[in-house]
Amino acid sequence: MKSRAQIKSHPIHPILVSFPIGLFISTFLFNLLGLLFDSSNFHQTAGYLAVAGIGFALLAAIPGIIDYIYTVPPKSSAKKRATKHGLTNVMVVAIFSIALLLAAEDVSLLIITALQGIAVVMLSFAGWMGGTLVYRNQIGVDPRYADAGKWKELYVENAQGDIEVASSDELGVNQMKLIHANGKRIVLCKTEKGFAAFDDRCTHKGGSLAGGALICGTVQCPWHGSHFDVTNGNVKAGPAKEKINTYRVSEMNSKVYISL
Ligand code: FES
Structure with missing residues (x-):
């Protein structure tokens, strides 16, 4: 990343x-x-x-x-x-x-x-x-797959409850944004069906999913290629075996919120 x-x-x-x-x-x-x-x-x-x-x-x-x-x-x-x-x-x-x-x-x-x-x-x-x-771990690498847009990152201090993380038109389909809130790293993404949010941690060896690729509601870990469904966190392809944690996302007045 x-x-x-x-x-x-x-x-x-x-x-x-x-x-x-x-x-x-x-x-x-x-x-x-x-x-x-x-x-x-x-x-x-x-x-x-x-x-x-x-x-x-x-x-x-x-x-x-x-x-x-x-x-x-x-x-x-x-x-x-x-x-x-x-x-x-x-x-x-x-x-x-x-x-x-x-x-x-x-x-x-x-x-x-x-x-x-x-x-x-x-x-x-x-x-x-x-x-x-x-x-191998791509630390410091800024990979841009097709239509990923520019790298987006946000630090939120003293985050509690529903936190505002983006405006509704900030992300295009298949784009992601990394949110740092209370020491947690959460990825906000936009799929064809709307926004979703999940932990920025692959359950295999901890790879940053924000540095991976998002296509059709599936995020691919950049380290060893595990695939996860971003809406429910389920593993679609290994080597990861455990699902990733997901978060509730809501939209109000053209703003996007994540529930911690
Ligand atoms: S750390 Fe994600 S697949 Fe290995």
Whole structure:
């Protein structure tokens, strides 16, 4: 689903992470060259690269945390993966920071380089998980199937009872809108027969249905293709086995309401 930290649908986190990745790997390589050629110039350059890498890593973490909170579907396999991805990166930054402090204390450069080598391996693992989050879980992807219209999202504070979520003419047939209300993620959609609303959570592994496709009253999960009837939540095709939760939708004075 679409990233919350984005510029014109381009997620900012993947743009920024290339800097710390390049800088941390360069830090390790320059220290390695310093050891090979016994040159302090290489080690000095590695020190500057490490400082820059830590700075850019902290910067890249900001949109990453925003997407972790707002974009990655809660209680999903992607949330677990994103948690591991974030924690691994925190450890990488911690190791490079500790290595910097050790270098200032004149600890053996062999030990420092070895530590950074371990961190680079961890960085690769974190990058692998980041790739899975994008290419498999579609975190930050803004897919537009035919006639889906622009991505629509609404945050409602202190929602209770019937909440106003759209105007009657806001959605075309087969279009969806993601509603955040009291920590819940609910999808409002319009079918040929009218409006319907359901949980934005596939019962298979927690995929965001708002990022899927809606056709003839059936929503398809973008992760593994489960199909659900949006009017009663029933599973029409697996791998999901449990139905999704649905909500009562009403229209009044050209406004659409969902009953929580
Ligand atoms: S998460 Fe697997 S089909 Fe939806």
